[in-house]
Amino acid sequence: NAGVMQNPRHLVRRRGQEARLRCSPMKGHSHVYWYRQLPEEGLKFMVYLQKENIIDESGMPKERFSAEFPKEGPSILRIQQVVRGDSAAYFCASSPNPGTANTGELFFGEGSRLTVL
Amino acid sequence: DAKTTQPNSMESNEEEPVHLPCNHSTISGTDYIHWYRQLPSQGPEYVIHGLTSNVNNRMASLAIAEDRKSSTLILHRATLRDAAVYYCILRGYNQGGKLIFGQGTELSVKP
Numbered sequence: 104n105a106g107v108m109q110n111p112r113h114l115v116r117r118r119g120q121e122a123r124l125r126c127s128p129m130k131g132h133s134h135v136y137w138y139r140q141l142p143e144e145g146l147k148f149m150v151y152l153q154k155e156n157i158i159d160e161s162g163m164p165k166e167r168f169s170a171e172f173p174k175e176g177p178s179i180l181r182i183q184q185v186v187r188g189d190s191a192a193y194f195c196a197s198s199p200n201p202g203t204a205n206t207g208e209l210f211f212g213e214g215s216r217l218t219v220l
Numbered sequence: 221d222a223k224t225t226q227p228n229s230m231e232s233n234e235e236e237p238v239h240l241p242c243n244h245s246t247i248s249g250t251d252y253i254h255w256y257r258q259l260p261s262q263g264p265e266y267v268i269h270g271l272t273s274n275v276n277n278r279m280a281s282l283a284i285a286e287d288r289k290s291s292t293l294i295l296h297r298a299t300l301r302d303a304a305v306y307y308c309i310l311r312g313y314n315q316g317g318k319l320i321f322g323q324g325t326e327l328s329v330k331p
Contacts, residue, residue: 107263136317145307146264146321159318194263198317208266209317 105130107197107212108177115218122182122189124215128197135178136196136209137170146194152178185219192216224308229326232298240293240325242308250313253284253291257304258324264307267293303329 108127116122128135137149139162151159152172163170167185172178182189193216196209225243232238244253254269268275268282270291275282281294295302305324 134317138321145323146258146319148318148320151317159316161318196263196317208269209264209319211263211265213261213263 107195107210109193109195109212109215111215112213113216113218115220116185117220118186119184122185122217122219124180124182124193124195124217125177126180126195126197126212127177128195129199129210132197132199132210134198134200135172136198137178137180138194138196138211140192140194140214142191149180182217185217187219190217190219224310224322226306226308226322226325228323229328232295232302232327232329234300234329234331235297238295238298238302238327238329240295240306240308240327241290242292243290244308244310245289247288247310248312251310252313253282253288254309254311254319255280255282255293256307256309256319256321257302258307259301259304264321267306269311298327298329300329300331303327 110125133154135152138146139149140146149162150170155174167183169181192214194211194214196211198209252269252271255267256264257267258264268277268280270282283292305326307321307324309319
């Protein structure tokens with residue numbers, strides 16, 4: 104059973120370009136979470152999605168960022184008109200259900216590292 | 221958001237036990253204590269979680285104080301592969317996957 108797959112692992116963009124980060128959850132998982140880790144900082148929650156629905160986007164910047172998890176295919180985190188401050192590692196996690204705190208873990212991917220020149 | 225406090229860094233010798241402390245004095249009755257770790261250049265990895273009783277699994281043990289205001293993650297025999305940042309996280313019962321990560325404890329293991 105493959106783990107959470109993220110691609111690309113590394114992405115370089117110039118200011119003003121668009122970045123698209125993909126996440127394929129573990130097989131059987133229909134809940135996806137995106138986190139961002141800025142350089143020298145901790146991980147911050149961005150958004151929680153189920154298939155075709157955004158459940159919680161309280162951590163998403165108000166502009167330029169969007170996320171989707173279509174019925175078919177991976178979840179995508181899209182950043183439009185990137186700026187240098189968007190340079191970070193973006194991690195996706197999945198779980199088989201919404202998860203109460205007693206039902207254990209989130210499974211994280213290895214991350215996509217975005218560098219904005 | 222419920223807050224945890226951890227030392228910024230700790231050192232250990234290989235094959236010795238490591239005790240990683242975490243203070244969470246504002247924990248509520250329904251908060252579970254979760255631990256994740258993040259190895260260099262990788263995503264976080266679940267380690268263990270508990271509510272009131274001490275817990276053991278193949279990776280570690282979790283000792284929870286009787287008043288639940290602190291806990292300790294115990295690695296019984298540290299290996300070089302255990303060098304990572306360890307995060308202690310409080311997770312409300314219905315909080316789902318929205319985890320609040322602090323700065324964690326960076327554990328280094330000396331051969």
